[in-house]
Amino acid sequence: MKIPSMAELMAQxxxxxxxxxxxxxxxxxxxxxxxTKAFAKTxxxxxxxxxxxxxxxSCTGDPAKRAGNEFLFQMQAMSNIEVLNAYEVKKxxxxxxxxxxxxxxxxxxxxxxxxxxxxTQYLRELLESGKLKxxxxxxxxxxxxxxxxxxxxxxxxxxEAPRKLIETIEAEFVEMRRCKSQGLCCGAGGxxxxxxxxxxxxxxxxxxxxxxxxTQPEIIAAACPFCNTMMSDGIKNKEKExxxxxxxxxxxxxxxxxx
Amino acid sequence: xxxxxxxxxxxxxxxxxxxxxxRSVGKIRRNIFLGKPIxxxxxxxxxxxxxxxxxxxxxxxxxxxxxxxxxxVIYVGFILINIxxxxxxxxxxxxxxxxxxxxxxxxxxxAINFFEILAVLVIVACVVFLWRRNVQRxxxxxxxxMKGWPTKDANYILVIEIVLMxxxxxxxxxxANMENAKAGPFIVSNLFAPLFSPLSQEGLHMxxxxxxxxxxxxxxxxxxxxxxxxxxxxxxxxxxxxxxxLNAKGQLANNETVTKEVKLMLDPNADxxxxxxxxxxxxxxxxxxxVMDLKWVNIMNAYACTECGRCTSECPANxxxxxxSPRKIMMDVRDRVEIVGKNIDANKGQFVDDGKSLLDxxxxxxxxxxxxxxxxxxxxxxxxxxxxxxIMQMRQYLVMEESxxxxxxNLMMSNIENNGAPWQFAQADRANWADDMGAN
Numbered sequence: 001m002k003i004p005s006m007a008e009l010m011a012q013x014x015x016x017x018x019x020x021x022x023x024x025x026x027x028x029x030x031x032x033x034x035x036t037k038a039f040a041k042t043x044x045x046x047x048x049x050x051x052x053x054x055x056x057x058s059c060t061g062d063p064a065k066r067a068g069n070e071f072l073f074q075m076q077a078m079s080n081i082e083v084l085n086a087y088e089v090k091k092x093x094x095x096x097x098x099x100x101x102x103x104x105x106x107x108x109x110x111x112x113x114x115x116x117x118x119x120t121q122y123l124r125e126l127l128e129s130g131k132l133k134x135x136x137x138x139x140x141x142x143x144x145x146x147x148x149x150x151x152x153x154x155x156x157x158x159x160e161a162p163r164k165l166i167e168t169i170e171a172e173f174v175e176m177r178r179c180k181s182q183g184l185c186c187g188a189g190g191x192x193x194x195x196x197x198x199x200x201x202x203x204x205x206x207x208x209x210x211x212x213x214x215t216q217p218e219i220i221a222a223a224c225p226f227c228n229t230m231m232s233d234g235i236k237n238k239e240k241e242x243x244x245x246x247x248x249x250x251x252x253x254x255x256x257x258x259x
Numbered sequence: 260x261x262x263x264x265x266x267x268x269x270x271x272x273x274x275x276x277x278x279x280x281x282r283s284v285g286k287i288r289r290n291i292f293l294g295k296p297i298x299x300x301x302x303x304x305x306x307x308x309x310x311x312x313x314x315x316x317x318x319x320x321x322x323x324x325x326x327x328x329x330x331x332v333i334y335v336g337f338i339l340i341n342i343x344x345x346x347x348x349x350x351x352x353x354x355x356x357x358x359x360x361x362x363x364x365x366x367x368x369x370a371i372n373f374f375e376i377l378a379v380l381v382i383v384a385c386v387v388f389l390w391r392r393n394v395q396r397x398x399x400x401x402x403x404x405m406k407g408w409p410t411k412d413a414n415y416i417l418v419i420e421i422v423l424m425x426x427x428x429x430x431x432x433x434x435a436n437m438e439n440a441k442a443g444p445f446i447v448s449n450l451f452a453p454l455f456s457p458l459s460q461e462g463l464h465m466x467x468x469x470x471x472x473x474x475x476x477x478x479x480x481x482x483x484x485x486x487x488x489x490x491x492x493x494x495x496x497x498x499x500x501x502x503x504x505l506n507a508k509g510q511l512a513n514n515e516t517v518t519k520e521v522k523l524m525l526d527p528n529a530d531x532x533x534x535x536x537x538x539x540x541x542x543x544x545x546x547x548x549x550v551m552d553l554k555w556v557n558i559m560n561a562y563a564c565t566e567c568g569r570c571t572s573e574c575p576a577n578x579x580x581x582x583x584s585p586r587k588i589m590m591d592v593r594d595r596v597e598i599v600g601k602n603i604d605a606n607k608g609q610f611v612d613d614g615k616s617l618l619d620x621x622x623x624x625x626x627x628x629x630x631x632x633x634x635x636x637x638x639x640x641x642x643x644x645x646x647x648x649x650i651m652q653m654r655q656y657l658v659m660e661e662s663x664x665x666x667x668x669n670l671m672m673s674n675i676e677n678n679g680a681p682w683q684f685a686q687a688d689r690a691n692w693a694d695d696m697g698a699n
Binding site: 001002003005010022024026027028029033036037040043052053054055057060061063064065066067068069070071072074075076078079091101104105110143150151154155156157160180181184187188189190191192193194195196197198199200201202203204206207208 | 322464506507508509510511513514517518520521522524525545546573574576577579580581582583621624625628629630631632633634635637638651653654655656657658659665668670671672675676679680682684686687688689690691692693697
């Protein structure tokens with residue numbers, strides 16, 4: 001299976017319907033790469049006309065902006081916008097809520113206007129339009145809880161799409177105590193992913209993992225590569241990695257549908 | 260109608276109360292506009308709707324049902340009972356007594372009965388709130404930043420409200436006992452009437468006057484307490500929600516000063532050695548070190564904060580024992596801008612550098628770096644205060660003016676700069692995952 005790049009398609013005079021923005025984690029982090037592949041596979045199965053930027057993709061600038069380096073953020077943003085606009089990109093889908101938020105909300109003011117979707121929203125659309133068909137399948141009846149990524153939930157008000165996907169795979173869904181607009185952060189946002197936490201009495205991901213464990217899940221569903229890392233670390237810390245898996249919704253859809 | 264000494268005293272008290280209140284409000288307004296301009300007057304119809312829903316409709320208060328319910332009781336009570344204050348003002352100015360009683364007749368008694376029921380509910384709500392703070396000791400009311408004045412302030416407000424409500428009831432109870440009562444008996448104060456029945460008619464009149472004066476002077480005093488108190492939120496909640504950020508919470512403001520610089524850097528025709536135009540003045544500071552570097556909305560937010568601590572109780576950093584407390588950020592901004600304001604007052608309208616700033620003297624770097632930008636504080640605030648906006652502007656100062664980020668963050672940023680990712684991977688390898696798609 002070959003994933004086309006924008007440059008290749010352009011050489012053939014083609015313009016894909018949607019750009020899959022992979023993001024840094026999705027490109028380089030071993031765990032996140034699995035999510036990228038699962039999502040790409042699903043797109044191929046559903047016959048979506050898409051492409052990636054490949055080596056022309058660069059960090060959106062989200063962690064730089066949140067760390068306070070507005071200079072670096074805007075430099076990144078403007079050069080990305082130049083690339084995106086050169087390819088006349090109209091629609092972007094991404095598996096990272098941070099890329100999603102930045103592309104959707106922070107690029108327009110700098111000249112980048114695109115229809116941006118998070119992959120959970122896109123998958124929901126594929127399922128609802130019938131392009132993708134999944135019925136229960138392998139994950140039917142599995143006890144699953146969902147951790148809302150801040151940058152999908154509170155930041156952009158999307159709480160339903162991920163839950164719809166879990167409904168589709170006919171899992172036994174159980175909410176954590178703090179969910180949706182009151183969901184607790186995994187601890188990675190605001191560039192925290194790249195630094196040690198400040199002194200406290202607990203790490204945030206441990207607090208969140210404990211809350212997830214209260215629901216006695218078989219799977220903790222995530223929708224962000226960074227949340228995935230934080231929750232996986234939490235599960236390892238609690239020595240539960242044998243019995244509980246942290247999985248992205250793209251992976252759950254792929255698994256359930258045996259795609 | 261008799262115009263005499265008491266009318267004069269009343270007018271004097273009213274005038275004094277209004278004068279000092281206006282002066283205090285003027286100073287707060289001046290302090291708010293020490294902040295930098297930001298346009299928050301777009302989408303007017305959405306803004307009115309937002310204010311109607313969040314401030315008037317109390318929509319976010321009910322996220323905590325118990326506090327929300329009792330707060331609505333006090334809020335509704337405050338607004339409706341103040342209709343009676345209108346009559347008190349008219350009576351006070353013109354020397355009349357219960358001027359609306361005869362013209363309104365039966366409606367008057369009904370209205371006063373309604374106010375009395377509200378007054379009782381307000382007293383109950385205030386007692387519940389005192390209980391929650393002082394007996395139940397709900398933890399968000401007892402974080403570090405609440406020690407001393409903030410805790411006292413909260414209790415004073417609740418006690419004053421109870422006293423004012425009792426003055427109202429006492430006023431009605433004594434009225435009802437009079438031979439020439441203008442109105443009454445009333446549903447609640449009638450229960451207290453026996454307390455005053457031993458009094459002679461003269462004594463009753465005297466007691467009625469004491470309650471009447473106590474009530475209105477109490478209101479004047481309370482009005483002038485507001486600007487010094489967290490209770491100023493009863494006024495600023497409205498503009499604060501009107502001028503709130505209506506964009507997606509994840510959209511952090513674009514720093515225009517930086518945009519100008521970046522555009523210049525990317526413009527191939529720009530002359531890097533060009534002398535700046537003469538009227539440009541000193542270049543603007545990037546980000547915020549002191550309150551004057553913030554936007555005026557940030558400072559208004561600080562004055563609108565009633566220190567309920569919902570933000571702090573939702574903050575993941577605070578919950579896990581870090582020093583960051585979004586409420587403290589707001590309290591610090593207010594404390595600092597008050598100091599700056601007093602400095603300006605003392606120096607003939609000019610701020611004289613006091614060698615201090617919001618950063619370090621009030622808000623520490625440790626607090627700023629503990630934030631995950633998760634927006635839980637913004638979501639939690641019942642009046643849409645945005646502590647995150649302040650944290651971000653201060654981080655911008657730290658990084659762009661002082662280059663003082665943690666070593667790991669500097670590494671992350673130089674990676675982004677050099678190879679377009681926060682980690683040290685080559686940009687050329689970005690699509691390597693696609694090569695082994697089959698293998699998965």
